[in-house]
Amino acid sequence: MAGGSGAIWVHGELAPDGSLAKISTEVATLARQLGEAGGRDVVGVVVAADSGAAATELARFVPRVLTVTEPATADHAAGTIVAQRLAAMIEDQQPAYLLAGAGPEGRDVAGVVSALTGWGVLVNAIGVTWDDGPVVSMSVFGGKLTTSSRLTSDHGIVTVRPNVVTAEPAAAPGSAEVVATAGELRLPKVPIVDRVEAAALAAPIEEARIIVAGGRGVGGPDGFKVVEELAAALGGAVGATRAAVDSGWIPYAQQIGQTGKIVKPALYLALGISGAIQHKVGMQTAGTIVAVNRDPDAPIAEFADLVVIGDLFEVAPALLAALRARAG
Amino acid sequence: MRIVVLVKPVPDTASGGERLRPNDWRLDRPAVPAVVNANDEYALEAALKLTEAHGGEVVLLSMAGANAPETMRKALAMGAASGTLITDDQLGGSDTVSTTRVLAAALRDLEYDLVLAGADTSDGGAGVVPAGVAALVGLPYLSYAAKIEPDPASGTVRVHRISPTGYEVLEAPMPALIVATQALGEPRYPSLKGIMAARSKSLDTKSLADVAVGDPAVGGAVATSAVLGAEAPPPRAATRVVRGPADEAAREVVAFLTERRII
Numbered sequence: 001m002a003g004g005s006g007a008i009w010v011h012g013e014l015a016p017d018g019s020l021a022k023i024s025t026e027v028a029t030l031a032r033q034l035g036e037a038g039g040r041d042v043v044g045v046v047v048a049a050d051s052g053a054a055a056t057e058l059a060r061f062v063p064r065v066l067t068v069t070e071p072a073t074a075d076h077a078a079g080t081i082v083a084q085r086l087a088a089m090i091e092d093q094q095p096a097y098l099l100a101g102a103g104p105e106g107r108d109v110a111g112v113v114s115a116l117t118g119w120g121v122l123v124n125a126i127g128v129t130w131d132d133g134p135v136v137s138m139s140v141f142g143g144k145l146t147t148s149s150r151l152t153s154d155h156g157i158v159t160v161r162p163n164v165v166t167a168e169p170a171a172a173p174g175s176a177e178v179v180a181t182a183g184e185l186r187l188p189k190v191p192i193v194d195r196v197e198a199a200a201l202a203a204p205i206e207e208a209r210i211i212v213a214g215g216r217g218v219g220g221p222d223g224f225k226v227v228e229e230l231a232a233a234l235g236g237a238v239g240a241t242r243a244a245v246d247s248g249w250i251p252y253a254q255q256i257g258q259t260g261k262i263v264k265p266a267l268y269l270a271l272g273i274s275g276a277i278q279h280k281v282g283m284q285t286a287g288t289i290v291a292v293n294r295d296p297d298a299p300i301a302e303f304a305d306l307v308v309i310g311d312l313f314e315v316a317p318a319l320l321a322a323l324r325a326r327a328g
Numbered sequence: 329m330r331i332v333v334l335v336k337p338v339p340d341t342a343s344g345g346e347r348l349r350p351n352d353w354r355l356d357r358p359a360v361p362a363v364v365n366a367n368d369e370y371a372l373e374a375a376l377k378l379t380e381a382h383g384g385e386v387v388l389l390s391m392a393g394a395n396a397p398e399t400m401r402k403a404l405a406m407g408a409a410s411g412t413l414i415t416d417d418q419l420g421g422s423d424t425v426s427t428t429r430v431l432a433a434a435l436r437d438l439e440y441d442l443v444l445a446g447a448d449t450s451d452g453g454a455g456v457v458p459a460g461v462a463a464l465v466g467l468p469y470l471s472y473a474a475k476i477e478p479d480p481a482s483g484t485v486r487v488h489r490i491s492p493t494g495y496e497v498l499e500a501p502m503p504a505l506i507v508a509t510q511a512l513g514e515p516r517y518p519s520l521k522g523i524m525a526a527r528s529k530s531l532d533t534k535s536l537a538d539v540a541v542g543d544p545a546v547g548g549a550v551a552t553s554a555v556l557g558a559e560a561p562p563p564r565a566a567t568r569v570v571r572g573p574a575d576e577a578a579r580e581v582v583a584f585l586t587e588r589r590i591i
Contacts, residue, residue: 016493077489077498079459080469104472104490107448111459112469115428118544120552123424123454139561140453141339141346147353147558156552159456188468190500193486198494210590234591245510252474252511253490258341258450259366259510267590277341278366281450288588289564290581296569306568306584308577318578323591326582 005093006154008035011086011100011109012046012058012065014078020046020057022207023101025167027160028061030128031099032170037130040096044174045089047082049074055176061167063174068181077190079108087116088183095155097134102159103206110157112187120156122149124262126164126285134158142258142281162207163264198251203237205254210236211265211286213256215279216243217272217293217312224249226316227271233323239263241279257282271312275300292316329384329480331375332438333408334431334445334458337362337392337399341450353555354421354548355451362399367446369406369515371508374476375444376407376516382480385409389438391419391430397531404526405518411529412438416536421548424454431457432464433541434534442485443505447472458507468500474511478502 010031013021028044035042044058044065055067066089072081086109090098098113100106102124114121126146127137136149136158205211212231214224224238231238238254245255256263257279268286273279275291275298283289284303291304292312301307308315339346339360349356364372375386388403388411390396400411414434419426435443443462448455462469474495475488483502488495490509518526536546544550568584570577585591 016491077470077496079471080463083459083463107455108459108469108471111424111428111456112463114425114456115432115460115463118425118552121424121454121456122553123452123456135556138453140451140558142341142344143561144344144346145348145558146561147348148556149553150556151553152551187463187466188500190468190470190498190504192496193499194497195491196488196494196497204492242510246514252509255510259370259447267585277344281341288585288590290584301567301569303564304567305565306570306581308570308581310571310574310577314574315577318574319581322575322578322582326586326591 005095007041007043007095009095009098010042010044010058010062011098011106012044012054013101013105014048014054018050018053020054021101022167023103023106023162024058025061026162026165027099027101028058029167030160030165032062034128034130034134043095045086047073047085059174059176060169062170065174065176067176067178069178070181072185072189075192077192079105080112080187081185081189083109083112084116084185084187085181087113090117097155098157100157100159102161106159110159114157120151120153122151122156122158125158125160128158128160139285142277143284161262161264205237205239205256205263206261208237208263208265210234210267211239211263212236212269212271213239213241213273214244214250214271215241215273218244218249219272221249226313226320229320230269230316233320234267234269236265236267241273270300270304271316273300274298275303329379329382329441329478330439331378331384331386332389332435332440332443333368333372333375333386334443335368335372335388335390335400335403336365336449337390337396338365338449338451348555348558352421353558357393362395364399364403365446365449367448367508370510370512371444371446372403372406372408373515374508374512377513378476378478382478387411387438389431389434390414391427393420397533400531401526402518404529404531405522406516407522409529410531412532412534414534414536414539418536418547418549421551422546423551423553424452424456424460425552426546426550428457428460428464429541429546430536430539432461433539435461435465436540441502442478443467443503444508445505447507447509458505462505468504470498470500470504471507472509473506474509476506476512
């Protein structure tokens with residue numbers, strides 16, 4: 001069979017510039033590891049109006065990439081369209097598993113593929129091993145527990161959080177081939193009638209290696225200047241708590257926590273953040289957590305690796321100076 | 329306008345008491361007070377604002393346990409007119425596939441211009457149900473809305489969908505399903521009047537047999553995934569506490585980050 005019955009498929013997600021999204025390089029690396037462990041073929045699938053660049057990039061990570069040219073994704077909301085093509089290909093070629101990123105696009109795609117195929121979904125994996133099928137670790141209840149789950153049949157979907165694995169290209173690049181599409185897109189297509197770029201484009205936080213985040217203690221939009229300067233000095237992205245976002249100090253796209261994004265950077269530098277559970281659930285799996293807070297009894301002082309007890313408006317500029325001095 | 333909001337009672341995260349049942353690793357719902365899922369409250373708030381601006385009413389739809397009415401009354405107190413609850417012992421332990429199919433089947437019995445859903449729930453965290461429901465019902469799907477602008481005259485709705493670079497403006501005919509985000513605005517607190525009124529609002533409880541889900545079967549017995557076990561994650565190392573003058577603290581932070589090869 002063309003796609004390999006029993007194979008592990010990887011949804012190749014596109015970044016806004018048409019290149020392969022970073023999350024897909026990580027998911028593809030994970031799929032390759034699982035394929036080696038389980039003796040399964042690993043196949044990447046890219047469905048896009050112009051999939052060339054992403055398919056070539058994905059083929060650096062997996063032996064084989066199937067490319068579907070789907071013009072409708074250029075000017076329509078892509079998730080439902082991509083998912084319909086994937087669902088039809090799954091029915092045709094009978095792979096066993098589909099791996100996707102756990103971000104907004106991956107969730108839209110996984111939701112529609114699951115509904116159309118009846119496949120189950122294990123979501124937000126923070127680790128995946130192989131034991132006659134994927135065994136998926138998830139963090140639940142604000143990180144109090146790590147559960148281990150598996151699919152009850154020999155097929156299904158797994159969505160994977162960013163920064164769970166380090167992307168590593170395969171020893172030898174794979175091949176990319178264009179496959180024909182068959183069938184109508186039955187579900188309503190939703191046109192994109194306009195695209196608006198954010199005024200000052202903030203670095204995306206989901207995939208950032210370093211995040212400098214501000215909370216209520218930052219005090220206002222002006223307070224975020226030092227957060228932004230520190231992020232720039234560290235080459236990181238700016239994050240925030242719900243309190244800071246609700247106060248209008250920083251856009252919602254930067255919010256970390258229960259009603260925002262879940263992040264797993266190598267370093268999380270928290271300025272004026274108390275570390276309430278609703279925020280903690282979004283960042284507690286960071287590699288290293290450093291906090292600056294005036295209150296030694298703030299919850300974050302219990303789970304940070306290092307906490308500076310002090311005024312962030314004194315400590316942050318000093319830290320900026322120290323980083324700049326170090327950079328020479 | 330008539331708007332259906334999908335709501336789910338979830339364990340109150342702030343309680344800190346959430347746990348799994350030791351025998352089957354299912355969420356022990358009675359162990360913790362339930363609240364309306366926070367992301368669903370944003371959807372409800374957006375729906376209430378839309379009906380305030382354009383007329384009409386907001387109705388709730390939930391698939392949940394038998395004690396859900398108590399939580400749904402909180403959502404009714406915010407201003408929803410009525411609600412439908414699908415509850416059935418067979419649905420305990422349902423996965424997202426079953427939940428999606430039950431909600432889609434229940435929607436077919438309702439009339440609406442829009443369906444609003446939250447981006448994900450704080451208990452399962454999947455965020456895959458709204459897209460699946462839209463696909464099964466055949467509704468246009470507009471996700472991650474920061475702004476919702478219906479035009480009842482033309483029967484269309486525009487949504488600002490949050491994208492990695494800003495937002496996309498999507499347009500679709502109604503009825504459509506929209507995933508709400510926090511960017512739509514803070515949920516209101518129920519007024520005392522709202523709380524009083526909620527007591528007498530209609531909450532229609534249906535069993536699985538009342539909803540035409542069709543084949544194959546749904547519910548916990550046919551769940552597509554199973555939890556094998558759960559354990560507390562390895563504890564983080566003890567916190568290093570730094571006090572003292574800012575410049576000394578800053579040098580210590582830089583040394584710490586260098587030692588961990590972060591910078």
